[in-house]
Amino acid sequence: MVIQKGTLYGIGVGPGDPELLTLKANRLINEADVVAYPAPETGDGIALEIVRPLLLNNPQLLPLRIPISVSPLPAQYAYDQAAKLLELELEAGKIVSVICEGDPFFYGSFTFLFERLSGRFKTEIVPGVSSPMACAATLHTPLVSRNEILTILPAPLEEAELKQRLINTDAAAIIKVGRHLPKIRRILRNLRLEKYSHYVEHATMNNQKIIPLDKIDSQTVPYFSMVLVRKIKDRDNSGER
């Protein structure tokens, strides 16, 4: 008897509020045999925290232990191990949903599992609400409009590069701010962009905080924090296509 191989879903569960899961994500996590979730070395991680109130059918929960801050080689090894765990379930014919904070393909670690597994197993990606959109909604500041250019900038980039990128864009979402806040603040001050910049951490989560840029304690900035920048140009309302 040939056992039918399983199906792998990479499911975006949005920025934090469980109500920001899509109808499709909600359906699929409740149809899955296995719900796999990225997690630190101990504890459950944020993705599972987000979906837990929505899980109705008591699926098998499978933690994928990915150390939080890692150098390349141990990370490779962690993803190899996680892929092996998923492979066992998929070979057994199970429906496996890997839940991902935000969107699976927008700076998501799911990409590294996808690269290892999608060639061998039926795979479907379910897009999710991403953090820049959630932060803009929370902050009541439009992210980008008309024919403006939006640049997504990871805060770990070097100061000179970040500065040049901010000079050359209409709007930016600076992600993964965390310990890089002093650098980001210095650049924004230097470019006189402070008045166009807004900070939020843990957007749409219970511990969401909006803090004026000059009031943030740089010792306590979490990884899930973001600065949105939008230079206001002439408002012509044009929608040229």
Next chain:
Amino acid sequence: MVIQKGTLYGIGVGPGDPELLTLKANRLINEADVVAYPAPETGDGIALEIVRPLLLNNPQLLPLRIPISVSPLPAQYAYDQAAKLLELELEAGKIVSVICEGDPFFYGSFTFLFERLSGRFKTEIVPGVSSPMACAATLHTPLVSRNEILTILPAPLEEAELKQRLINTDAAAIIKVGRHLPKIRRILRNLRLEKYSHYVEHATMNNQKIIPLDKIDSQTVPYFSMVLVRKIKDRDNSGER
């Protein structure tokens, strides 16, 4: 008697598949007194088409007629008129949900209504799944990863500018491709980026099409079309924070 003013919701309804509405969007459109939707001069428009199968409570449907391709002044006027229609309902104490394709603040025309109304009425934005994430999911190509830079580029920008931006980014989502396809194709060929580029139109909708770049008939490219570009760099799997 003082009438309590109503509440305005700007609701992202995602890229096209009704199942990609969030649980919150689905709840709010069904709690609304009025569901307002951007629409061309005749017909219903895509946002209403997306949510129609989910509307259970027979809300008042209010079309906001925004001509599709307009120069600045008539557009201003159209948004002024739309804002006035919404204002009447809000002054009467109604709960008004304006539905928006994708996300309201990511190149959404809702921004222009928000600017006109949010100062006077209680307003909440519900973020939605955006088209770059939906296209990446559909194409099975990760959008951006690690500390790469992602640039969102509206295709109507000038050729020299688009070219320079594509040289200077790790990944790009070129949106609103439509009639600009020949220009985009020329740039990608010129930069030898074709093999890193993927085209999709109407992602997640019933008429979704994935077409190889060199096979697209440039006469038939719709507005809802996108080219994703990602230069593959060394794969170190590093997640430096």
